[in-house]
Amino acid sequence: MRWSTYRTADGDEQVGLWRGDVLHPVRGASSLLELIARERLASTAEQVGEAVDPDTVTLLPPIPRPPSIRDFMAFEEHVVTASAAIGLEVDPLWYSQPVFYFTNPASLRGPHAEVAVPPGSQALDYELEIAAVIGREGRDVAPADAAAHIAGYVLFCDWSARDLQGAEMKLNLGPAKGKDFASSCGPWMVTPDELVASAAMAASVNDRPYSAGRLDALYWSFAQMIAYASRGTRVVPGDLIGSGTVGTGCILELSRVHGGDAYPWLRPGDRVHLEAEGLGAIDAPIVPGTDPIPLKEA
Numbered sequence: 441m442r443w444s445t446y447r448t449a450d451g452d453e454q455v456g457l458w459r460g461d462v463l464h465p466v467r468g469a470s471s472l473l474e475l476i477a478r479e480r481l482a483s484t485a486e487q488v489g490e491a492v493d494p495d496t497v498t499l500l501p502p503i504p505r506p507p508s509i510r511d512f513m514a515f516e517e518h519v520v521t522a523s524a525a526i527g528l529e530v531d532p533l534w535y536s537q538p539v540f541y542f543t544n545p546a547s548l549r550g551p552h553a554e555v556a557v558p559p560g561s562q563a564l565d566y567e568l569e570i571a572a573v574i575g576r577e578g579r580d581v582a583p584a585d586a587a588a589h590i591a592g593y594v595l596f597c598d599w600s601a602r603d604l605q606g607a608e609m610k611l612n613l614g615p616a617k618g619k620d621f622a623s624s625c626g627p628w629m630v631t632p633d634e635l636v637a638s639a640a641m642a643a644s645v646n647d648r649p650y651s652a653g654r655l656d657a658l659y660w661s662f663a664q665m666i667a668y669a670s671r672g673t674r675v676v677p678g679d680l681i682g683s684g685t686v687g688t689g690c691i692l693e694l695s696r697v698h699g700g701d702a703y704p705w706l707r708p709g710d711r712v713h714l715e716a717e718g719l720g721a722i723d724a725p726i727v728p729g730t731d732p733i734p735l736k737e738a
Contacts, residue, residue, distance in 0.1 A: 442628040443592070445472050445504055446497040453500070457488055458628060463497075464488035472629070473503050476575045476591045477677040481631065500550045501572060501595055501625040504721050509548070509623065509680045510669050511569070511598050513542040515653070516661035517687025525696035526606065538660040541691075543598065544620035551595070551626035551722040557708060558621040559732035561601035564706040568643045568651050568689030568714050571596040572662045573629055574679040581670040586663035587673065592629040595719040596682050597712075599623060602705070604691055622680060625680070627720040639717040641686045645710055650694060650703070652684035655716070 442458040445707070455469040464473075467487045475481050481731070513534075523530050557564050575591025598619065605618025622676055643651035665681050673679075688694060694703040706712065708728045715721040 441631045443472055443475075443481070443502060443631075444626065444628045445500045445502050447500055448492075448497055453504070454497075456486060456576055459488075461494075461718055462491045462627045462660065463494050464491050467735065468500070471504075473505075473678040476503075476573070478664070479575070481591070498550065499552060499627045501548045502592075502629040503625075503678045503680070503705065504548065506545050506548065506678045506680050507676050509543045509545055509571075509737055510540045510665075511543055511682035511684060512538050512665050513684035514538060514658050514661065514665060515684055515686050515689075516659040517653075517657065518685040518689060518693060521687070521693040521696055522690070524684070525692050535659075538665055540665070541615060541619070543623060547621055548623050548625055551624060553624065553724065554727045555622045555624065555712075556727050557598055557706075557729035558601045558604065558617065558719075559730050561604050562705065563602035563604075564726065565602050565691045566643065566645075566706065566712050566714065567598040567600055567601045567685040567714075568641055568653070569596040569598055569685055570594070570639070570641070570655060570683045570716055570719065571625070572666065572681040574666070574675045574681065577676045578666075578670050579674045580672065580676070581667050583661070583663040583667045586666040587632065589666060590632050590662065591677070592631045593635045593719065594625050594629050595627075595714065595716050595722055596680070596681070597624040597724070598682060598685070598724050600690070601691075624714075624724055626722065630718055634718055636717050639719065641689065641716045642714075643689060644713045645706070647711075647713075649719065650691070651686070651689045653689055655683075655686070656669075657687060658683060692713050707731065
């Protein structure tokens with residue numbers, strides 16, 4: 441099943457279920473998160489209304505307000521190439537434990553929403569990812585039990601301001617302002633039975649092919665990521681567990697291999713198209729941002 445959240449022309453937020461290319465509102469559903477938390481996806485799948493034209497509504501993130509977003513770095517090719525791009529080698533520790541950071545749930549946006557260049561950045565990048573949606577609360581979850589805690593999967597983009605990220609991480613914290621301005625998600629959540637294990641993933645900028653990879657290139661599985669995320673704490677319904685960037689899935693990698701002239705940073709007027717087999721597509725226009733407000737007088 442494919443589940444979406446959308447906003448009508450009247451401003452109402454509605455849960456929708458796709459049947460083929462047709463979107464149907466789900467009667468009596470206050471939110472997709474509520475259906476997931478109460479384990480009601482299967483029981484409400486038949487409670488749908490008359491089809492709506494997807495072109496007349498605004499698709500939101502399937503979980504518009506997730507409790508948390510943990511974004512991992514689980515594809516080896518990305519780790520190796522991205523590390524080299526900033527003059528580092530992969531720490532051997534990465535091969536013995538996964539690593540993630542928390543990003544900003546308040547900055548999550550739908551698959552077609554604009555992305556503004558963050559204040560002060562000249563190095564905006566996309567990151568092509570897939571995220572698992574937690575469906576059942578758990579603590580100290582074993583990898584063998586993690587599948588029971590997954591409600592579905594979504595296409596995910598972790599937008600990155602590489603210059604801001606690089607500067608702030610010299611201070612041994614972050615990423616923070618290099619990441620927290622925007623993440624994109626959607627257009628739908630697929631239930632685990634519909635995820636293609638070897639799902640093809642691709643990205644283009646202004647219709648020019650950029651990235652290509654596959655989900656089965658993961659070094660750390662979603663089960664292992666969830667087990668690590670829940671160690672000593674809880675994962676709760678609606679939490680997003682990002683895979684991190686697939687190999688070649690960002691400009692940082694591509695410019696490292698092919699040069700910055702061939703793969704320049706994103707600029708206002710660009711359009712970024714990300715897709716994954718079975719998970720739909722994110723199609724985001726890049727727009728100008730604001731200037732940073734000085735923190736201290738010169």
